Amino acid sequence: MRRAIPAIVATAVGFVLVWQYEPTMSTEQVALPSPNTVPALPPGSATQQPMPGTDSPGQARTVDGSAERNRHGVVQVQVTFTGQKITDVTFLxxxxxxxxxxxxxxxxxxxxxxxxxxxxxxxxxxxxxESYIKSLQSAIDAKGA
Amino acid sequence: MAITAVRQLMGLPISVDLRDGTQREADMVFDWLHEVDLRFSPFRLDSEVTRLDEGRIGAEEISADLLHVLALCETYELRSGGAFKAKLPGRQLDPNAVVKGWAVQRAADLLRAAGLRRFCINAGGDVVTAGEPTDGEPWRVGIRHPDDSQRVCAVVGIRDGAVATSAAYERGNHIIDGRTGLPAFGLLSMTVYAPDLTTADATATAAFAMGIDGPEWAAQQPGCLVHAVDSNHRVFRSPELPVLS
Structure with missing residues (x-):
C-alpha cells in the first residue's frame, strides 16, 4: 500500500505536467514520463519504438503518434528518437x-x-x-448535390 | 379565463399556458407561428427562405421580417467568431436557429399587446414567460437533464424572461461548428436565460456550436445568464442565475 503512494503521486504529477504543457513550449527538450503516468496520451503513439536495426545510433528520427480524441479534444504527439532513445516529444x-x-x-x-x-x-x-426526418433528408439532399 | 393549448407547428410541439387569456389569444399565437412556418421554413419549396436561397427572389425583394432575421444571423455569426452560421457550405440557408426564438418572442409580444400579463409559451423546449402564474410566485422552468428526459437538472424561477436550451441529446450531434464544419462537441446541454427569447435562443445555439468556450462566451453577452453541462457531466453556471432550491 505504501509503495502505491509514490506511484499515485507520480501519476498525478505526470498528468498535470502533460495537461499544462503548451504547444509553444514544444521546442524545449522534455523527458517523456513512462506511459502509465500519462493518461492523456494513448498507448502505442508516444511509446512507439522505431524499427530495430533501421537507425544508426546517434541519428535522430521523428515519428508522429496517432491523433487521439479524449474528452477535452484531440491529442497528437511527435516523438523524436535518437537511436533507441526518446529524446524529444512535441505536441502536434x-x-x-x-x-x-x-x-x-x-x-x-x-x-x-x-x-x-x-x-x-x-x-x-x-x-x-418529424424534424428529425426533415433534418436527415436535408443532409441527404446536401450530400447528393 | 385560463387556458392551456398544444399544437404541432414548425415541426415542434408548441404549448401555450395563458393564465389570463382565452382560446382566442391562444389561436392568435398558433396562427402567427403557422404563418412563420410558411414564410421561413427551409423545408418548404415555396417559402421566402427557399426562394431566396435558390435565387428566385433577390436580396432586395425580401420582407422586412426576413431582413431582420438575416441581420440577427449575421450578428451572432460575428459575435461567435463564426461558430454559428446560418449558411453552411453545401447546405441550404437555414436561419431556423434564429427564426424560432424570434417568432416565439414575437408571439409573446402579440399576447402582451392584447393585454395579457400572465402567460408562458414553450416552443420545443424554448420558453418565454410573462408575469406570475400565481400571485407572488415565479414561473418554475426546469432545465432538462441531458441523460433523462423525465428529470430536470435545475429549476429556475422567472417572471418576465426567456429560457432556451441547445443540446445534442435528441437528434444526436446535429449542431455544426461553423468554424470547422464538424459537429460541435464539448457540451451536452447549453441553457441561456435572457430578457427575451430572440437573445436566449440565438445565444444558446451559438454557444453550443462553440463547444467548451461557449458557456463563458454566452455569460459575457448582455443580459444573459447561463447553465451549461459539459461532456464530462459537470455544470457551469452564472452565480446570478435564479435557481430555485
Missing amino acids: QLPNSGPSRMAGPRLVQETLQAQSADVETVSGATQTS
Missing part, C-alpha cells in the same frame, strides 16, 4: 481549453443533479421525429 495537436478554462471568471462549477421537481414547464432541446 493539443486541446486548447482545459477544465480550468471552463470555469472562467463569470461561471461557477457544480455537480450535475437529477431532480423530479414540480415545474410549470421544461426547457430542453425537444425535437420531434
